[in-house]
Amino acid sequence: MFDAILNGLSGLGAGFVNMHWSNPVMIAVGCLLLYLGIKKDVEPLLLVPIGFGAILVNIPLAGLMAEGGFLKTIYNMGVANELFPLLIFIGIGAMTDFGPLLENPKIFLLGAAGQFGIFLTIGLALFFDFTKLDAVAIGVIGACDGPTAIYVTAKFAPHLLGAVSVAAYSYMSLVPVIQPPIMRLLTTEKERLINMDSDAPPASKTAKIVFPILITIVGGFIAPKGLPLLGTIMLGNLMKESGVVSRLTKASENEITNVVTLLLGISIGATMDGPLFLKPQTLLILAFGFLAICLDTVCGVLFAKLMNMMTGGKINPLIGAAGISAYPMAARVVQKEGQKYNKFNFLLMHAVGANTGGQVGSVMAAAIMLSVLQGLGLIP
């Protein structure tokens, strides 16, 4: 009888007995993410569920990520099969206005230059002996686009999903801190003062409706492996611009995106299991992610300087920094920096154009990357 009571009592507090040293560390990391989300307002929609997921998965013996566990079920339901990022993309498409980009199509090129950091980081990660697919997952942090990073990583390097997702979302929210010093370093005061005219005629409604259809078809044929990413963002945008399915547009922007963000966040947090997450490799991934975003900014600003030279001084190189996908933070940073030097300079619309170009650019960069991997026979 006494033995039975002792055995029964041993079940209580079993979590403490079976704790790995990394579990309390990761619980602290989870609490830090919660603090950043709740108190500092850093991407709270994502960091709160991610932080809580990290706490849940680091409590031993709960089996939440064991087969049949509730977090594992959510993970299998939408992350392992890439469904959640794609549903979020429909919402992003529904919230994006490509109007400023259509008004000034040449700034689309800045959306390409803003992705160069992805590919340069892949090269660097390979130099540090990461495997090819791991390097691709690390490089994609430079897309500055959470769903794209999750889509690529969940498919080809699922063991890095926690580190890559946390890096992607954290650095996205740090764009206002990371970019300005680089922008100032690479531009002269004279360049920062350039006033950009906005006398281009606006795009017609028909052009805005045809745009997502055309881009989907052409982009899909060029890089078929990325069609799920491109197709979903363009579907969302088509629904918005057509104006005939406002119920679906609103549902995509709000209910669907909100529910999926919650499920996505908590399942990403659940990949942050201490023994798997706390490795020197994770620190390297965070460092490479930071570098990728810095390189994106450098390439974007340098490319804008080149465009400025080619157009005879009509492009303010600051808008090159908005060629990344972090929307609309990067555009706001450009506007703020521009006004520091010339308070009558309104770069916002041009920066928003480059920023939406960066959104399409990040999706196309991932699509091209996947298609190249397929072409090289590295993925089926």
Place this chain on the structure above:
Amino acid sequence: MNNWEFGVTMIIVGMGGTLAVLALFAVFMVLLKKIFPFREENAK
């Protein structure tokens, strides 16, 4: 394929491909604006 070859391939094809595709999209946008101009639609 070793890591060096893969890295160089990714950098060249990735950066070049992204730039080329977005340049193509920009051309399409110019054409779209020419085919469906704003004023014409307003007049309708």
